[in-house]
Amino acid sequence: MTTHALPEGLSQQEIDAEIAKAQTASHPPHHPPRDYPPYRSSHFRHPKQPPIPVRDPEAVELTGPVFGVTDVTTLDHDLTRQHQGEPLGERITVSGRVLDRAGRPVRHQLVELWQANASGRYAHQLDQHRAPLDPNFTGFGRCLTGDDGSYSFTTIKPGAYPWRNHVNAWRPAHIHFSLFGTAFNQRLVTQMYFPGDPLFPYDPVLRAVTDHAARERLVAAYDHERSVPEWSLGYRWDVVLDGPAATLFEPGSRPAEEEVR
Amino acid sequence: MTPRPHTPSQTVGPFFGYALPFPGGGDIAPAGHADTITLHGHVHDGAGQPVPDAIIEIWQADPRGSLSGAPGSMRRDPVTGRGIGRDGVEFTGFGRVPTDADGHWAARTLAPGPHHDGAVPYLSLAVFARGLLHHLFTRVYLPEHADALARDPSLATLTPERRATLLARRERDALYRFDIRLQGEDETVFLDFPYAPRPLGDVRG
Ligand SMILES: [Fe+2]
Numbered sequence: 001m002t003t004h005a006l007p008e009g010l011s012q013q014e015i016d017a018e019i020a021k022a023q024t025a026s027h028p029p030h031h032p033p034r035d036y037p038p039y040r041s042s043h044f045r046h047p048k049q050p051p052i053p054v055r056d057p058e059a060v061e062l063t064g065p066v067f068g069v070t071d072v073t074t075l076d077h078d079l080t081r082q083h084q085g086e087p088l089g090e091r092i093t094v095s096g097r098v099l100d101r102a103g104r105p106v107r108h109q110l111v112e113l114w115q116a117n118a119s120g121r122y123a124h125q126l127d128q129h130r131a132p133l134d135p136n137f138t139g140f141g142r143c144l145t146g147d148d149g150s151y152s153f154t155t156i157k158p159g160a161y162p163w164r165n166h167v168n169a170w171r172p173a174h175i176h177f178s179l180f181g182t183a184f185n186q187r188l189v190t191q192m193y194f195p196g197d198p199l200f201p202y203d204p205v206l207r208a209v210t211d212h213a214a215r216e217r218l219v220a221a222y223d224h225e226r227s228v229p230e231w232s233l234g235y236r237w238d239v240v241l242d243g244p245a246a247t248l249f250e251p252g253s254r255p256a257e258e259e260v261r
Numbered sequence: 262m263t264p265r266p267h268t269p270s271q272t273v274g275p276f277f278g279y280a281l282p283f284p285g286g287g288d289i290a291p292a293g294h295a296d297t298i299t300l301h302g303h304v305h306d307g308a309g310q311p312v313p314d315a316i317i318e319i320w321q322a323d324p325r326g327s328l329s330g331a332p333g334s335m336r337r338d339p340v341t342g343r344g345i346g347r348d349g350v351e352f353t354g355f356g357r358v359p360t361d362a363d364g365h366w367a368a369r370t371l372a373p374g375p376h377h378d379g380a381v382p383y384l385s386l387a388v389f390a391r392g393l394l395h396h397l398f399t400r401v402y403l404p405e406h407a408d409a410l411a412r413d414p415s416l417a418t419l420t421p422e423r424r425a426t427l428l429a430r431r432e433r434d435a436l437y438r439f440d441i442r443l444q445g446e447d448e449t450v451f452l453d454f455p456y457a458p459r460p461l462g463d464v465r466g
Contacts, residue, residue, distance in 0.1 A: 030266060030267060030269050031269050031270045031394075031395045032269060032270060032271070032394040032395055033394070034393060034394055034395055034397075036394055039272075039392070039394065041272075041391055041392030042392050042393070042394060043307075043392075044306040044307035044308045044310070044392070044443070044444060045306050045307070045312070045390060045391075045392035045393055045443050045444065046307075046392075046393070046394075046443070046444060047397065047443060047444055047448055047449075047451055048307075048444055048445070048448060049423075049448055049450070049451075051397075051398075051451045051452055051453035052415070052416065052418070052419065052450060052451070052452050052453065053452075053453045053454075053455050054415045054452050054453065054454055055415070055455065056414070056415050058376065058377050058380065059415075059454070060320065060321065060322060060328060060373075060376055060383065060385050061320070061385050061398065061452075061454055062454075063320075063328040063329075063330070064320060064330070065320055065330045065334065065353065065354060065355030066329075066330045066331065066332050066353075067332050067334070067335065068332025068333065069332075070332055070333050070336045070337070070348075071332055071333065071334065071335040071336060071337065072335075072337065073337045073339055073342050075342060076337075076342070082342070099265065101264035101265050101267055101456060102262070102264065102265075103265055110335075112280065112281065113280075114276070114277060114279070114280035114281070116276075122276040122279075123279050124275075124276040124278055124279055126275065126276070127276055138279065139279075139280075140279060140280040142335075176271075176273070176274060176277065176280075178273075178281065184320040184385055184387065185398065185454035187318070187387055187396065188268060188270060189270065189271070189272075189273045189389055189396060190268055190269065190270055190271040191271040191272075191274075205271060205272060205394070206271075208271075208394050209269040209271075213266070214266065214269050215269070217266065217268050217269065218268065218269060218271065239268045240265045240266065240267045240268050241267060241268070242267035242268075242456060243454050243456060244454060244455070244456055
């Protein structure tokens with residue numbers, strides 16, 4: 001007999017109360033606070049000391065790694081073509097642009113994505129959710145952005161899944177994204193959500209972004225123009241990377257990498 | 262100009278392991294390079310427990326101080342699509358290593374050179390983990406630069422004890438230890454890079 005042992009811990013109502021309490025605390029409005037009690041795993045994993053601000057215009061972190069054609073294959077952007085057969089689920093495209101805060105496109109940089117399958121199960125042996133694995137879906141893709149900062153992936157819509165943050169905790173459907181800017185300090189790992197998901201109010205990970213407008217920026221838009229007839233539904237999601245890049249400073253103060261190479 | 266509001270961070274979660282790590286992610290030094298150093302350590306949480314689901318990224322100058330990097334950190338086989346490691350020649354300056362079940366990580370690289378006249382060389386580290394809603398930046402300075410580090414204006418406000426968390430310890434020739442403590446006593450110094458050189462005020466959008 002299968003038993004689904006319930007996690008020890010708080011009820012959704014108790015988590016909701018903690019979310020409401022954190023909502024009234026003063027946090028930087030855009031990134032989530034690292035200390036966010038409703039997300040239980042943050043408890044022992046957030047620094048207690050404030051980070052040290054670095055304003056050195058020649059800091060190494062104002063430059064960053066580069067990637068090229070050897071780092072991606074032409075199939076990497078299509079998660080539905082990595083196996084013999086077609087994966088189960090609703091075929092979608094997710095596309096958009098990667099910009100910096102000055103609105104400039106982030107060109108030729110690496111975008112990576114990973115996700116659960118249509119049933120809400122990751123191809124990871126520690127994911128013990130009793131939902132089927134899909135032999136035709138791994139759930140990992142990469143691409144380089146174009147000249148205009150654009151990216152595009154074809155995949156399937158991931159399922160929601162339970163997790164053990166509290167009793168009856170469910171993650172809304174989401175796709176994990178990893179993005180590089182021109183500067184290492186612009187590095188971003190985040191999650192993209194789907195519009196209108198009824199699980200939004202209950203999810204401490206999304207709610208950790210306490211500013212409503214900032215939270216909305218994690219939600220893709222359904223874009224009918226990007227749906228392909230008889231094939232796939234289109235979602236649009238633009239990303240704006242935080243942090244300074246070397247080009248924001250006077251040209252003379254940039255690290256002189258061109259001269260060294 | 263008012264900067265655009267940026268996209269918020271979210272945790273890397275527990276299941277990045279089949280996606281983000283790549284073959285040779287910690288082999289930053291060209292294969293067999295005589296000056297290769299090994300940098301390794303543990304990641305611990307505030308309860309002193311190892312963090313087995315963290316992933317660390319490294320960005321650094323090459324030994325001559327160049328920060329231009331090179332592609333090819335994650336080379337793929339065009340036939341099978343599998344990762345095939347670096348070409349063994351180019352120094353890309355970038356590495357990525359997940360922690361193991363004991364919270365341990367290791368990378369083999371070349372010591373960075375000063376990236377401008379008078380600069381103190383260091384490796385930049387980004388730390389991602391389940392439970393971390395926003396990744397953390399820190400730096401690894403090699404012990405031979407300890408005196409110069411004490412004069413770095415960015416880090417001048419730190420006590421010597423805190424500053425010491427940014428120093429790797431030489432264990433033996435070419436082997437350096439750098440532990441990361443996310444919280445608690447001996448908490449590692451983490452860094453923040455404000456968007457603009459001058460405060461922008463409230464850019465809430
Ligand atoms: Fe997830």
